[in-house]
Amino acid sequence: MKKNLLSLLLVFATILVLTACNSGTSGDQSDGVDQSSGSNSSDQSSDSGNDNGSESVTVEFWTLDDDKPMYEPIIEDFENENSGITINMSTRAVDAHKEGLKVAASSGTLPTVWFNWGGTLGSFYPENGLTLDLTEYAEANDWSEKYQEAAVNLVEYEGQLTGVPTSLNGLAIFYRKDIFEEQGIEVPTTFDEFESVMATLKDNGVTPISVGGKFGWHTMRFTEVVLEHFAGPELKDSLINIDESWDNEVVLKTYEKLNEWNEKGYFPNGFITTDPSEAKIPFYSGDAAMVLEGPWFDSNIIADEFDMDKVGVFAFPTEHNPQRVSSFVEMLQINGSATEAEQEAAVKFAEYVTAPEVVEKYQDGYRNFPLPRKNGLILESTPHVADINELMSEGNFLITDQALPQELVTKFFEAQDKIITGEMTPEEAVDFMAESAEEFK
Amino acid sequence: MKKQPARVLFYIFIITFGLVWLIPVFFLTITALKSNGDLFSNPLYALPSKYHFENFIEAFNEGNMIVYMRNSAFISIIKVPLGILVAALAAFGLTRLSFKWEKPFYIFFILGMTIPFQACLVPLVxxxxxxxxxxxxxxxxxxxxxxxxxFAMLILTGFFKGIPRELDDAARIDGCSDLGLFFRIILPVAKPAIATLIIMDFLATWNEFLLAQIFISSDNLKTVTTGIMSFTGEYSTDYPLMMSGVLLSVLPVLLVYIIFQKHFVKGLGGAVKG
Known part of the structure; x- marks a missing residue:
């Protein structure tokens, strides 16, 4: 009996040792944790394994699964050009990445550099002193010459440059040119024209706009442009910054309009439970004629084997000058607690990712054009990217779910969603938002 | 003869339920066999215009499903028996060894079920x-x-309590030690409970997502659930490949269920015995 037990224990011990060895060979392990700084960054071993005889630096890099094919060859080139720097990339799906970052931030185990969104989505990290402020670096390295102004503005948070921008996205209405032509519809240039386009489409049996309302942010894209229309840029910015009370006539008008469009059937039936990634299905099938999307939608059209020639783009007519489009950046943030050598290597890598020669070489791998650099490359296969870029150059505002404090973002979603489901009247939604904003303030 | 209408109704009832259960599997299968273009340009419930069996190969190779399945299998094969052994030893101690603090310890262990994973993430990291x-x-x-x-203790403690004490006495008279009693008498008698736990634990381990997504970040160590999520992008999802991946990932669980299912219901019964 004892023999059996002993053998069993030995088997388990062997398996555990083997698994430890197995996982240890991944090369992606979070070893070399810098306990003093609380950062999970890199092995600061003093191996002089490089040509220059300088210390080797390992940069832990977390990004999205989507980016893996794009980064793999870029990292290989970067490591070849910068001997002594090793980039350990780990990827996760979108929500897992957000969750992983929050847990790592709370436990002091953030990597050296990580992908993040701008605005209040990424601001948690600079707010808590977890990121490197790149203001001085940007000045010393001519960022004003290299990057588009909008991109640099959007990575700024309370006077700090919180990351290296990697993509700049504006939102516009993608419409079915063939359906518009069939029904003799012109691209609208005013808000009233936009409404009459929707009415015509609805009368002819086509749902005007396809929306996936499941998480709130897809519906938000419409709520925010309608608010921009009624409030105008200045008042809208004041509302978003909570400098003005939300108990405002323009907010009421916005919610009334949202309610009216919903009641008229301008959105698909039951859209409030549709996943945003499925909103394109009625658009492709011709059951809906418009979607409010960003430059990535061209890549979706290609991947989904839809005819690019059937699709056109226009800015939502807010009827204000400048005609601003909702926009946001994505960036790479650098760990503020990493060592200087790690930070230097990480910033170098982050800038390398969108360097013109690298983009030129790996242009087919980038999933998210346009890149935030000035005069960046635009591919022929994604024609609407250039159009959106042009619309953005006229004016842009930070997308609401990154501009509002995150506590209020959930309230914003709740208010609009409850109007759609009939749980709140527009007046109640205004009161709800006003109270929520006041409480937050 | 009188029973005939009731029997017909019963069959209609279970066939209807069977169909309700099969509809998602049907959608899963036809979506897995479509191309993206086919999926988005034709009605969702339409059969594929062309059957893309190569989706499975693509999900398996390019989608890295082979690696994710290997990782999940490896973790499950170690975790499930080891976890059951640990829980069975604890349940044995609490139910057969006249342990003074049996109830408080039992409650202490069972209370573990009320702790949400989310609350433990930061300290665990x-x-x-x-x-x-x-x-x-x-x-x-x-x-x-x-x-x-x-959970394993809940099932096993309930089952162990239902095993007659006379078996212990007989074993001890024959000179059996505590461990001998556990391995030679209690564990073999508790086969149905163990089989139930193997199925449920394997399923839970195979399907676990939250912890795996936080504690594993390397692609070559990812499990099936976190791997399948790789088909979901920031702005789009490759549904055909994802569905192919899901169908492939179901196979091992199905296999485990088929092997151990004859003990399944019997084992669950033990958990509610006093």
Missing amino acids: IMLTKANLMNTYVGLIFIYIGFGIP
Whole structure:
């Protein structure tokens, strides 16, 4: 009996040792944790394994699964050009990445550099002193010459440059040119024209706009442009910054309009439970004629084997000058607690990712054009990217779910969603938002 | 003869339920066999205009499903028996060894079921980082075993209590030690409960997502659930490949169920015995 037990224990011990060895060979392990700084960054071993005889630096890099094919060859080139720097990339799906970052931030185990969104989505990290402020670096390295102004503005948070921008996205209405032509519809240039386009489409049996309302942010894209229309840029910015009370006539008008469009059937039936990634299905099938999307939608059209020639783009007519489009950046943030050598290597890598020669070489791998650099490359296969870029150059505002404090973002979603489901009247939604904003303030 | 209408109704009832259960599987299968273009340009319930069996090969190779399935299988094969052994030893101690603090200890273990994973993430990350076990199989297996113990103990304690004490007495008269009693008498008698736990624990381990997504970040260590999520992008999802991946990932669980299902219901019965 004892023999059996002993053998069993030995088997388990062997398996555990083997698994430890197995996982240890991944090369992606979070070893070399810098306990003093609380950062999970890199092995600061003093191996002089490089040509220059300088210390080797390992940069832990977390990004999205989507980016893996794009980064793999870029990292290989970067490591070849910068001997002594090793980039350990780990990827996760979108929500897992957000969750992983929050847990790592709370436990002091953030990597050296990580992908993040701008605005209040990424601001948690600079707010808590977890990121490197790149203001001085940007000045010393001519960022004003290299990057588009909008991109640099959007990575700024309370006077700090919180990351290296990697993509700049504006939102516009993608419409079915063939359906518009069939029904003799012109691209609208005013808000009233936009409404009459929707009415015509609805009368002819086509749902005007396809929306996936499941998480709130897809519906938000419409709520925010309608608010921009009624409030105008200045008042809208004041509302978003909570400098003005939300108990405002323009907010009421916005919610009334949202309610009216919903009641008229301008959105698909039951859209409030549709996943945003499925909103394109009625658009492709011709059951809906418009979607409010960003430059990535061209890549979706290609991947989904839809005819690019059937699709056109226009800015939502807010009827204000400048005609601003909702926009946001994505960036790479650098760990503020990493060592200087790690930070230097990480910033170098982050800038390398969108360097013109690298983009030129790996242009087919980038999933998210346009890149935030000035005069960046635009591919022929994604024609609407250039159009959106042009619309953005006229004016842009930070997308609401990154501009509002995150506590209020959930309230914003709740208010609009409850109007759609009939749980709140527009007046109640205004009161709800006003109270929520006041409480937050 | 009188029973005939009731029987017909019963069959209509179970066939209807069977169909309701099969509809998602049907959608899963036809979506897995479509191209993206076919999926988005034709009605969702339409059969594929062309059957793309190569989606399975693509999901398996390019989608890395082979690696994810290997990882999940490896973790499950270690975790499930080890976890059940630990829980069975604890349940044995509490039910057969006249242990003074039996009830408080039992409640202490069972209370573990009420602790949400989310509340433990940060301390666990700190612990595993200090132990250098982040992003390793071993770290994940330890956590899985810990979280799996309460439920396994609930099932096994209930079952062990139902085993007649006379068996223990007979074994002890024959000179059996405590461990001998456990391995030679109690465990073989508790086969149905063990089989039930194997199925449920394997399913839970195979399907676990939250912990795996936090504690594993390397692509070559990812499990099936986190791997399948790789088909979901920031702005789009490759549904045909994802569905192919899901169908492939179901196969091992189905296999385990088929092997152990004859003991399944019998084993669950033990959990409610006093």
